[in-house]
Amino acid sequence: MKIDVLTLFPEMFNGVFGTSILGKAQEKGIVELAAINFRAYANNKHNTVDDYPYGGGGGMVLKPEPMFAAVEDLVKDAGEKPRIVLMCPQGERFTQRKAEELSSAEHLIFVCGHYEGYDERIREHLVTDELSIGDYVLTGGELPAMVVIDAVVRLLPGVLGNETSAVTDSFSTGLLEYPHYTRPASFRGMDVPEVLISGHHGRIDAWRREQSLLRTLQRRPDLLEQAELSAKERSWLEE
Numbered sequence: 001m002k003i004d005v006l007t008l009f010p011e012m013f014n015g016v017f018g019t020s021i022l023g024k025a026q027e028k029g030i031v032e033l034a035a036i037n038f039r040a041y042a043n044n045k046h047n048t049v050d051d052y053p054y055g056g057g058g059g060m061v062l063k064p065e066p067m068f069a070a071v072e073d074l075v076k077d078a079g080e081k082p083r084i085v086l087m088c089p090q091g092e093r094f095t096q097r098k099a100e101e102l103s104s105a106e107h108l109i110f111v112c113g114h115y116e117g118y119d120e121r122i123r124e125h126l127v128t129d130e131l132s133i134g135d136y137v138l139t140g141g142e143l144p145a146m147v148v149i150d151a152v153v154r155l156l157p158g159v160l161g162n163e164t165s166a167v168t169d170s171f172s173t174g175l176l177e178y179p180h181y182t183r184p185a186s187f188r189g190m191d192v193p194e195v196l197i198s199g200h201h202g203r204i205d206a207w208r209r210e211q212s213l214l215r216t217l218q219r220r221p222d223l224l225e226q227a228e229l230s231a232k233e234r235s236w237l238e239e
């Protein structure tokens with residue numbers, strides 16, 4: 001997979017792209033990550049990429065020309081038509097299901113703006129997906145893009161080691177994750193649940209599923225509507 005990020009602050013991505021799981025995924029050749037400064041595509045002598053809004057009002061708006069020129073330059077060598085993902089507070093709420101959908105793409109181009117937002121023609125004629133990472137307003141699209149890229153790349157085959165599977169973690173089952181424990185078995189009188197030390201994997205799996213269901217019911221009952229539950233589990237939860 002190839003991921004390009006159009007941003008005014010490419011240096012913000014150095015840490016995220018160069019370390020840990022994303023860094024290793026690049027070394028393994030699973031994904032190619034690049035952050036490009038779209039100011040390079042400004043078509044005026046002052047290299048401006050923003051301007052005052054028509055109709056007045058506070059704040060500046062990102063001009064269409066540099067963004068169209070930058071995307072068209074990235075798309076010209078592309079194979080399969082890339083998904084052009086615009087980060088913005090008004091976008092579709094990003095979810096694990098959306099991460100799974102994006103992880104099947106061959107080429108993603110993220111558009112990260114600043115200021116008060118984007119000229120609407122960028123949305124109408126360039127973008128395929130608009131994503132929000134939550135109902136709060138950030139200063140720009142870079143942090144949201146990092147969040148989405150992290151969630152997408154970890155799903156690519158070979159990125160997570162065998163000991164960690166993206167399939168069983170939170171949200172991939174539709175439920176919140178069960179509690180985790182590691183050594184020591186007793187810490188300041190706080191003991192690990194006996195079942196996890198029993199070595200009985202059937203009982204361990206059942207306990208973990210029950211804990212996921214309980215934790216989801218307590219903290220995120222809204223997830224239960226979409227989750228795949230057996231009839232027995234549904235009636236147990238409704239007791």
Ligand SMILES: Nc1cc(-c2ccc3ccn(Cc4ccccc4)c3c2)n[nH]1
Nearest residue numbers: 087088089113114133134137138140141
């Ligand atoms: N989930 C989420 C995404 C964003 C986000 C994404 C891209 C941009 C580009 C500029 N801003 C600032 C801003 C935009 C619109 C109105 C006021 C300020 C952005 C915010 N905030 N929160």
